[in-house]
Amino acid sequence: MHQKRTYISCISSNIYLHVINFPNERGLACDFNHRAIELPVNCGIGLPNFANFNLDTEIGSNCDSLTATNNFSTSNKFIIYPNPSEGHLKIENTKLNNANYYEIQIYDISGKLIERIKCLHIKINGIMI
Known part of the structure; x- marks a missing residue:
């Protein structure tokens, strides 16, 4: 080739x-x-000083810059702040129903589950983690 x-x-x-x-x-x-x-x-002006590499996916490579996301419903939106956080987050959602149990799962940018929180009796207007 x-x-x-x-x-x-x-x-x-x-x-x-x-x-x-x-x-x-x-x-x-x-x-x-x-x-x-x-x-x-x-x-001096007009030419880039770096190479433009059109890299494809290399399976198992730590340098792969491609990502994938799951499609989630946008009908139930959350507000999460501050971002970035120093350990405390506020999560707000005005459409939470009155269920007694919720589970919050937090993932890092690579999709790895880093925290799973089981919650009981969450206030309807938001929760503090």
């Missing part, structure tokens, strides 16, 4: 572009060439 080159400019005004000849290869095999292309004029 044909690989396209990646061109990178320097962080300040200069007349050079760096080239990665084989961007899909790892380490030295990528064939990075420092100051590979000399530009006809000094170019």
Whole structure:
């Protein structure tokens, strides 16, 4: 499969572009060439100084930036504050019914359950955690 080159400019005004000849290869095999292309004029504005990598998902990679979310109903909205919190949150919901039992589950950004709170006799206008 044909690989396209990646061109990178320097962080300040200069007349050079760096080239990665084989961007899909790892380490030295990528064939990075420092100051590979000399530009006809000094170019300081208009070129990014970073490579734009179109990375796909790599299963098991810690660097995967793709996320997934579940679709939740928006008919029962909560107000949670302050954000960020130093440990105490206020959760408000004006549509809570008069049930005697609620369970609150708190997940981190990666979807890991970090807290499960079982609540009895919650006030209708909100709760303090």
